[in-house]
Amino acid sequence: MQSPSFPSPNFAAANANAVQDPELGTLPVWDLKDLYKGITDKKLERDLIKFEKEAAIFRKRYEGKLKRARGERIAKAVREYEALSDGMGKVMSFAGLLRAGNMTDPEISQFYQTMSERVTEISSETLFFTLELNKLDDAKYKEKLETPELAHFEPWLSEVRAFKKHQLSDELEAFLHEQSVAGRGSWVRLFDETMAGLRFPFQGEELTSAVVLSKLSDSDETVRKEAGKSVGQVLGENSTLFTLITNTLAKDKEISNRWRKFERPVSSKNLANMVEDEVVDALVKSVSDAYPKTAHRYYALKAKWMGKEQLEYWDRNAPLPSANESLIPWEQAKKRVLDSYYAFSPDLGEVGKLFFDNDWIDVPTRPGKAPGAFAHPTVPSAHPYLLLNYQGKTRDVMTLAHELGHGVHQVLAGEQGALMAGTPLTLAETASVFGEMLTFRSLLDEEKDPLNRKIMLAGKVEDMLNTVVRQIAFHQFETAVHDARKESELLPDDLAAIWLKVQEDSLGPAVRWDDEYRHFWSYIPHFIHSPFYVYAYAFGDCLVNSLYAVYENAESGFAEKYLEMLKAGGSKGHKELLAPFGLDASDPKFWDQGISLLSRFIDELEAMD
Numbered sequence: 001m002q003s004p005s006f007p008s009p010n011f012a013a014a015n016a017n018a019v020q021d022p023e024l025g026t027l028p029v030w031d032l033k034d035l036y037k038g039i040t041d042k043k044l045e046r047d048l049i050k051f052e053k054e055a056a057i058f059r060k061r062y063e064g065k066l067k068r069a070r071g072e073r074i075a076k077a078v079r080e081y082e083a084l085s086d087g088m089g090k091v092m093s094f095a096g097l098l099r100a101g102n103m104t105d106p107e108i109s110q111f112y113q114t115m116s117e118r119v120t121e122i123s124s125e126t127l128f129f130t131l132e133l134n135k136l137d138d139a140k141y142k143e144k145l146e147t148p149e150l151a152h153f154e155p156w157l158s159e160v161r162a163f164k165k166h167q168l169s170d171e172l173e174a175f176l177h178e179q180s181v182a183g184r185g186s187w188v189r190l191f192d193e194t195m196a197g198l199r200f201p202f203q204g205e206e207l208t209s210a211v212v213l214s215k216l217s218d219s220d221e222t223v224r225k226e227a228g229k230s231v232g233q234v235l236g237e238n239s240t241l242f243t244l245i246t247n248t249l250a251k252d253k254e255i256s257n258r259w260r261k262f263e264r265p266v267s268s269k270n271l272a273n274m275v276e277d278e279v280v281d282a283l284v285k286s287v288s289d290a291y292p293k294t295a296h297r298y299y300a301l302k303a304k305w306m307g308k309e310q311l312e313y314w315d316r317n318a319p320l321p322s323a324n325e326s327l328i329p330w331e332q333a334k335k336r337v338l339d340s341y342y343a344f345s346p347d348l349g350e351v352g353k354l355f356f357d358n359d360w361i362d363v364p365t366r367p368g369k370a371p372g373a374f375a376h377p378t379v380p381s382a383h384p385y386l387l388l389n390y391q392g393k394t395r396d397v398m399t400l401a402h403e404l405g406h407g408v409h410q411v412l413a414g415e416q417g418a419l420m421a422g423t424p425l426t427l428a429e430t431a432s433v434f435g436e437m438l439t440f441r442s443l444l445d446e447e448k449d450p451l452n453r454k455i456m457l458a459g460k461v462e463d464m465l466n467t468v469v470r471q472i473a474f475h476q477f478e479t480a481v482h483d484a485r486k487e488s489e490l491l492p493d494d495l496a497a498i499w500l501k502v503q504e505d506s507l508g509p510a511v512r513w514d515d516e517y518r519h520f521w522s523y524i525p526h527f528i529h530s531p532f533y534v535y536a537y538a539f540g541d542c543l544v545n546s547l548y549a550v551y552e553n554a555e556s557g558f559a560e561k562y563l564e565m566l567k568a569g570g571s572k573g574h575k576e577l578l579a580p581f582g583l584d585a586s587d588p589k590f591w592d593q594g595i596s597l598l599s600r601f602i603d604e605l606e607a608m609d
Contacts, residue, residue, distance in 0.1 A: 023329070024327060024329050025330045025331050028362070029359070029364065030360060031358070032385075035382055039108075054080075054084055058080055066129075066132045067136065071143075071144040072149055074150055078156075081126060081129055082418045085418045086417075086418040089379040089418060090379045094115075095112045096112065097378075097387075098111070098112070100362075100370040103193055103197075103369070109193060113181075117181050120180070124174060131173055134160065134161055134164040141157075153419065155570060155572065159272075159570070166262060166268070176256075187245050187248055190241075191245050194238065194242075195209060195371070196371075197368075200212040201233075202227060202230050208366075208367055208371065209523060211389075211391070212231055215227035217317040217393060218318070228517070235519035235520065240492065243522075246522075246527065249528060249531070251485060256268075265479065265531070266280065269425065269530075269533065272424075272425070273428075275585075283535065283542065283591050284475060286542075286588070286592055287542075287595060288476070290595045290599070291507075294465065294599055294602065295469045297508075298461055298602050300508070302458070305320055306318070310509075310512045311512065313511060313512065317395075317466075320454075323455045328392050329392070330390060333390070333392075333400055336442070338352055338353060340441075344559060347559075348563065351411050352404050355407055360407070362388065364389075365389045365390075371525075372387075373399050374403065374406075375387075375406030377414075380415070381418075385407075386403045386404065386407050388400060398439065398463060401439035401440075402435060405431040405432035409430075409431035409566045412563065413567060413568070415569075416569040416570065420570045421569045423569055423570055424570055426585065427543070428536050428540065429540025429543075430540050430544060430547070431566055433467065433540045433541050434544045434548070440460050440463075444456055444457070444460075450608070454605065454608050457604060457608075460601065461601050461602060465598070467538065468538045468595070468598065472506070473506035473507075474502075474526070475532065475538075476506075477498055477521065477527075478527060495522075500517070541594070542590075542591050542594025543583075543594060545597040549593075549597070550581045561580050561581065564580075
């Protein structure tokens with residue numbers, strides 16, 4: 001497969017840079033000119049100067065005056081604050097996406113750091129605003145909220161004021177805000193650039209992490225084994241650095257939590273995403289209690305199918321014997337996903353089509369490109385972008401369906417504006433996992449061959465295990481790491497021991513772990529980028545299982561209610577958004593219902609055996 005160099009940072013037109021792959025077809029590269037034309041775009045500098053002036057005026061106009069201001073005046077201030085947030089978000093979206101396209105280019109890295117520093121300086125001028133909003137006493141706040149213009153922003157204001165009791169002094173908040181770009185942000189950058197620069201030896205070549213990790217799902221066991229050994233070797237050689245980064249960021253979070261008086265490491269993430277600690281605890285307990293009847297049972301079944309007493313760790317994502325391993329060209333993958341979206345709702349399909357018609361997706365693998373996949377919402381005044389590392393496998397098609405779900409959600413929620421478009425973590429994975437389910441069900445319904453249906457169902461079970469069981473195991477790893485870091489710095493062996501323990505507990509005795517697997521914790525970016533995010537995948541999968549059951553039994557109107565839920569963005573919490581479907585995530589039984597679908601799929605596979 002071709003590995004083109006990334007376009008110059010001053011060249012944004014993507015059409016000319018689409019990659020022609022002999023097996024996968026034309027692979028589009030995103031076009032960032034809807035944000036800025038390039039690093040030297042004069043509009044970028046003009047915008048930054050404009051934001052600097054507007055932020056200074058904003059501070060002079062409103063600082064120290066909110067307590068006496070009427071509701072209409074505060075609403076005007078919120079709208080100005082929102083416009084500034086959108087503008088600065090556009091700058092950082094451009095810098096971040098450019099960097100994701102090539103994380104090893106020093107010019108791009110320098111540009112990203114410069115933009116981070118300038119935007120941080122500008123936003124320091126407006127930091128007082130949320131701090132002062134939180135200083136309003138409840139009676140005064142409710143009185144001002146009676147103004148309709150301000151009441152519109154009540155969801156955002158409530159989210160801001162939820163942190164009221166965790167807020168520090170104005171001076172300390174300002175210091176932490178400005179210092180973050182040289183503190184936590186630098187450690188995250190070090191992780192990203194190190195990971196992007198790593199090369200993994202494989203059959204005489206030096207592969208990127210995205211390419212070598214994809215070989216863990218190759219049909220040839222010798223390929224899987226060599227890839228697994230290579231990943232473990234290279235991660236092990238860099239374990240000292242990754243351990244230092246993890247220790248530093250965990251300590252940074254512990255200090256922040258202690259000063260802000262959060263009882264548990266996960267609590268700040270839960271509060272930010274409008275979900276109660278108890279709800280997350282119930283999810284974790286339900287999934288972990290179900291380990292034996294889900295992951296343990298399935299991997300024992302897979303070991304038997306593969307003629308083994310135990311699966312090697314590199315067998316876990318291996319295709320089943322007799323599975324069709326022919327590559328799926330990009331246009332075919334695009335058609336499969338879009339067809340399933342259109343079949344559910346023409347409106348949903350039309351939004352999804354925008355990403356393909358307008359080059360909002362970066363598809364091919366290449367050296368320096370961020371591994372994995374993501375959907376970046378950018379800002380409501382622009383549009384989202386998707387990043388994939390498409391290599392033509394069935395899982396890559398499911399990844400496209402997943403990330404397109406995110407993108408469609410972000411487009412629909414954009415009407416809420418910059419302050420309320422962001423979806424809370426509790427529903428952040430809903431549209432993505434629902435998109436996967438739509439695509440899977442569509443493909444399964446079309447398949448008539450019993451063996452192929454079995455293989456497809458097994459693939460879906462493995463995807464669900466990766467989304468639910470693996471992510472909750474990751475959450476348990478993070479929890480154990482952050483708890484242990486309170487006592488002392490952790491050694492590489494300490495992290496390895498925690499990692500292996502959660503793998504053994506979650507995946508069961510049917511999987512065997514060689515020594516080099518102990519280092520695999522270190523490549524997972526969520527631990528670095530967004531601590532305690534990972535349970536969102538399990539939250540979303542279990543929620544979608546329940547939601548899809550409602551859809552299958554609904555007579556009419558489901559698609560319309562579903563689109564309204566997506567359009568709400570962050571303007572409503574999970575209880576309000578799920579109520580029209582008769583679902584309640586705060587009910588402990590809710591999670592058992594979601595997990596039961598996974599268990600039923602495994603029942604079906606056992607019956608086919």
